[in-house]
Amino acid sequence: MDSTIPASSIERQVSSPAAKFTVALVGNPNTGKSTFFSALCGVPARIGNYPGVTVEKKIGKYRDSQGTVTVVDLPGTYSLSARTPDEMVSVDVLLGRQADVAHVDVIVAIVDATNLERNLYLFTQLRQLNRPIVLVLNMWDRMQAEGRTIEVDELSRRLGVRVVAVSASRSQGIDEAKKMIRQVAGEPHATAASLFPPILEGEVNELSQWLRETADIELQPFLVERLIFDIGGAHASELARRPKLSELPARLAQIRERLAVAGQKVPALETRERYKWIRSQLAGIASVPDEQSRSLSDRIDQVLTHRVWGFLMFGLIMFAIFQAITSGTVWAMDWITGSLQSWLVSGVESLLAPGTLRSLVNDGIIAGVGSVIVFLPQILMLFFFIGLLEDCGYMARAAFVMDKLMTKLGLSGKSFLPLMSSFACAVPGIMATRVIEDRRDRMVTILIAPLMSCSARLPVYVLLVTAFVPQVSWLGGWIGLQGSVLFAMHLVGLAVAVPVAWLLKKFFFPGDVPPFVMELPSYKVPSPRVVFYRVWERAEAFLTRAGTLIFCTAVLVWAAGYFPGDHRPLNELTRKIEQAQAQAAESAEADASTEKSLDGLPLDGLPLEVLTAQRRQLSGQLIEQSLLGRSGKLIEPVVKPLGWDWKIGVGVIASFPAREVIIATLGTIYSLGGDVGEEDEGLRAAIVRSRWPDGRPVYTLPVALSIMVFFALCAQCAATLMVIKRETNSWRWPVFTFFYMTALAYVAALLTYQVGTLILGAMA
Amino acid sequence: MSSPTLLTLADIAPGQTATISEVIGDDAIAVRLMEMGLTDGETVRVVGRAPLGDPIELSIRGYKLSLRKLEAARVRVQAQKASDVT
Numbered sequence: 001m002d003s004t005i006p007a008s009s010i011e012r013q014v015s016s017p018a019a020k021f022t023v024a025l026v027g028n029p030n031t032g033k034s035t036f037f038s039a040l041c042g043v044p045a046r047i048g049n050y051p052g053v054t055v056e057k058k059i060g061k062y063r064d065s066q067g068t069v070t071v072v073d074l075p076g077t078y079s080l081s082a083r084t085p086d087e088m089v090s091v092d093v094l095l096g097r098q099a100d101v102a103h104v105d106v107i108v109a110i111v112d113a114t115n116l117e118r119n120l121y122l123f124t125q126l127r128q129l130n131r132p133i134v135l136v137l138n139m140w141d142r143m144q145a146e147g148r149t150i151e152v153d154e155l156s157r158r159l160g161v162r163v164v165a166v167s168a169s170r171s172q173g174i175d176e177a178k179k180m181i182r183q184v185a186g187e188p189h190a191t192a193a194s195l196f197p198p199i200l201e202g203e204v205n206e207l208s209q210w211l212r213e214t215a216d217i218e219l220q221p222f223l224v225e226r227l228i229f230d231i232g233g234a235h236a237s238e239l240a241r242r243p244k245l246s247e248l249p250a251r252l253a254q255i256r257e258r259l260a261v262a263g264q265k266v267p268a269l270e271t272r273e274r275y276k277w278i279r280s281q282l283a284g285i286a287s288v289p290d291e292q293s294r295s296l297s298d299r300i301d302q303v304l305t306h307r308v309w310g311f312l313m314f315g316l317i318m319f320a321i322f323q324a325i326t327s328g329t330v331w332a333m334d335w336i337t338g339s340l341q342s343w344l345v346s347g348v349e350s351l352l353a354p355g356t357l358r359s360l361v362n363d364g365i366i367a368g369v370g371s372v373i374v375f376l377p378q379i380l381m382l383f384f385f386i387g388l389l390e391d392c393g394y395m396a397r398a399a400f401v402m403d404k405l406m407t408k409l410g411l412s413g414k415s416f417l418p419l420m421s422s423f424a425c426a427v428p429g430i431m432a433t434r435v436i437e438d439r440r441d442r443m444v445t446i447l448i449a450p451l452m453s454c455s456a457r458l459p460v461y462v463l464l465v466t467a468f469v470p471q472v473s474w475l476g477g478w479i480g481l482q483g484s485v486l487f488a489m490h491l492v493g494l495a496v497a498v499p500v501a502w503l504l505k506k507f508f509f510p511g512d513v514p515p516f517v518m519e520l521p522s523y524k525v526p527s528p529r530v531v532f533y534r535v536w537e538r539a540e541a542f543l544t545r546a547g548t549l550i551f552c553t554a555v556l557v558w559a560a561g562y563f564p565g566d567h568r569p570l571n572e573l574t575r576k577i578e579q580a581q582a583q584a585a586e587s588a589e590a591d592a593s594t595e596k597s598l599d600g601l602p603l604d605g606l607p608l609e610v611l612t613a614q615r616r617q618l619s620g621q622l623i624e625q626s627l628l629g630r631s632g633k634l635i636e637p638v639v640k641p642l643g644w645d646w647k648i649g650v651g652v653i654a655s656f657p658a659r660e661v662i663i664a665t666l667g668t669i670y671s672l673g674g675d676v677g678e679e680d681e682g683l684r685a686a687i688v689r690s691r692w693p694d695g696r697p698v699y700t701l702p703v704a705l706s707i708m709v710f711f712a713l714c715a716q717c718a719a720t721l722m723v724i725k726r727e728t729n730s731w732r733w734p735v736f737t738f739f740y741m742t743a744l745a746y747v748a749a750l751l752t753y754q755v756g757t758l759i760l761g762a763m764a
Numbered sequence: 765m766s767s768p769t770l771l772t773l774a775d776i777a778p779g780q781t782a783t784i785s786e787v788i789g790d791d792a793i794a795v796r797l798m799e800m801g802l803t804d805g806e807t808v809r810v811v812g813r814a815p816l817g818d819p820i821e822l823s824i825r826g827y828k829l830s831l832r833k834l835e836a837a838r839v840r841v842q843a844q845k846a847s848d849v850t
Contacts, residue, residue: 078799079799083792083795083796115827116826117825118800121799121801232791266790268798268803270798271803272798275801275803275806297828298811301812307815310814396830400814400821401815403832404814404817404818407832413819515797515835516831517796517797517800518819519800519827519828519830520830
């Protein structure tokens with residue numbers, strides 16, 4: 001093979017510095033950073049994760065007059081002290097130590113113009129990294145609306161960087177920002193003068209020299225400074241593992257000791273000096289916040305965080321969101337699974353003869369794609385509301401209001417919305433956990449979210465409750481037993497989630513309670529653009545990343561239910577039925593009642609109903625022979641203690657892609673054909689009639705309850721598992737979730753059946 | 765003139781203002797508090813409390829910050845009378 005390209009030519013292709021370069025977008029949370037990113041690049045070219053961490057990697061591109069600019073959107077951080085995964089990734093990317101990201105040529109530091117002082121803290125660290133910087137003063141419109149000013153030119157002169165005023169949510173100032181980014185990319189830049197007292201500079205130089213002489217390590221001054229500032233920092237302990245540098249921790253302690261003696265105690269030294277510098281830079285050129293506008297936000301807060309009104313408003317808003325993502329999306333989901341899917345299926349039926357290909361397309365691919373896009377309405381709806389609440393400033397207040405209650409679960413207020421959303425569907429719920437910065441809190445929230453009783457469990461509950469729970473009611477029909485059981489099923493998951501969260505915190509994610517240090521942004525009218533970008537970004541991420549995996553799972557389960565087996569008789573029968581149907585339609589159309597069978601394909605003189613019944617029986621037999629059916633029989637000894645027969649076992653295995661699939665599978669096994677719903681009299685009658693070989697009925701109240709409890713707690717939802725994979729960036733956690741939930745579901749179902757049988761036996 | 769009482773930010777009533785004298789400790793939480801602008805000498809106002817009494821809302825350096833009482837107790841302050849506010 002002589003297809004190797006000389007390394008030098010690759011290099012020339014990738015980096016022709018004038019036209020193409022890479023920009024890193026850095027800023028605090030709540031600065032409108034992602035809105036600015038969208039205004040620059042449109043929809044991101046790539047959303048993924050940095051290898052091995054749950055930090056989202058977002059890369060976009062835009063073209064200006066001279067070429068393509070790549071933009072790396074770094075996670076929102078308050079500092080570069082590299083204590084959290086977000087901060088560590090940011091530092092690595094900025095210093096060119098992240099292998100999968102190109103060298104950063106320009107840093108775009110974005111700050112909230114209405115909150116300049118705190119936002120510039122990060123800038124004071126960025127200016128030490130020896131890269132050209134453009135400072136973007138975002139939310140310029142809001143700052144002006146508050147009646148304030150910042151003298152941009154003077155600020156630029158004092159800070160020694162180019163400064164641009166932008167209102168990203170209105171797309172104002174974007175072209176100017178692009179122009180400025182292009183300009184600084186080509187300019188030489190001066191090294192920023194230190195803002196720390198000389199004693200620190202001396203210590204940094206000395207430590208750099210020691211590192212160079214002892215271990216031949218050349219570190220950038222910023223990193224050496226960080227070694228001194230970050231007590232117990234990860235970088236220092238990493239270096240100290242090298243044999244020559246085992247002395248490092250002791251040295252750092254001595255340096256800190258010397259600084260403390262000089263009245264410069266670490267870590268207070270760093271923050272104090274940086275803030276002092278910022279205040280001196282801003283003196284006289286940035287007007288202080290207007291008391292009027294501040295008090296308006298305060299007054300809104302007095303209502304929204306009030307002891308009574310606060311909870312009431314919170315409850316109302318959450319109720320509205322919950323209604324919108326459940327009832328508000330039902331029509332769309334019904335349209336996808338009903339009209340759209342059956343339209344496609346009948347279209348394929350008219351094109352393809354009955355056979356493996358048709359079954360693959362209809363039962364595998366169309367059903368598989370359907371199982372992906374059926375989640376879209378809920379994702380769109382939830383992220384519409386999240387975008388709205390985040391942009392108007394209420395989201396932080398919701399976390400503020402709920403925090404105290406959520407600490408009882410060992411979580412924080414930020415976990416509330418994702419968990420509540422999971423009652424509609426865990427998929428958008430898990431995606432919403434991105435608002436939780438603390439990694440351990442986020443992981444625990446992701447892992448317990450699937451326990452919340454989502455809407456896909458409802459069909460299973462309805463089928464079994466209506467068939468086996470007696471229709472008893474009290475208080476003049478206001479409280480029914482069936483409704484109560486339905487309600488209890490929704491509580492099972494929640495009740496189990498509390499100890500699970502506690503155990504996960506204790507054994508898998510141990511550590512101190514993370515601080516709840518959260519900015520409460522001022523209230524404002526939400527921007528449609530911001531909300532739109534937010535919804536679009538999440539929908540795209542779901543479809544491209546999780547969607548493909550969900551689709552594959554659906555097709556795999558289809559194959560397991562299809563192979564092996566001789567489908568020829570079934571195909572033959574299907575052809576006959578379709579012919580008869582077409583004929584019936586034709587004759588009805590022509591209004592001709594003459595009986596006439598088509599050449600070579602006699603109807604055997606059997607009525608359509610008999611043929612359909614034959615087909616149901618055949619497909620029931622085929623699924624029994626299939627891999628799926630065989631595994632159902634294989635696991636019968638395992639599920640027998642739960643009171644289940646092999647048919648229920650098959651239903652449970654087949655419902656791995658989605659819980660509600662069990663209804664269609666049971667329909668097929670009980671020879672009802674694929675099209676049954678939970679309200680279907682035929683299926684309900686069939687399961688009531690179902691018998692063990694010795695004649696006992698299979699389904700009793702304890703069996704029905706054990707199935708319901710199993711479905712309340714199991715992880716039979718490929719979409720949820722794939723979203724966990726995407727969000728945690730590891731296969732470990734979906735596998736963990738599957739096993740812990742299945743084990744939990746099994747034990748709970750076992751207890752339900754055994755205890756239920758005992759009680760019924762005692763009553764009899 | 766102030767006596768060295770051990771008052772912390774968690775003890776300040778809503779609507780009251782205080783001056784920060786020190787953030788206790790050098791761990792991640794202390795550093796985060798300092799990075800958010802809670803540095804010595806800075807003036808801070810307690811805006812209000814969440815419906816269940818915790819966390820609290822602060823106004824500092826021209827923006828709003830919420831902290832749990834547990835974290836607020838890490839911030840040693842000196843209470844200010846309304847007339848002292850600069």
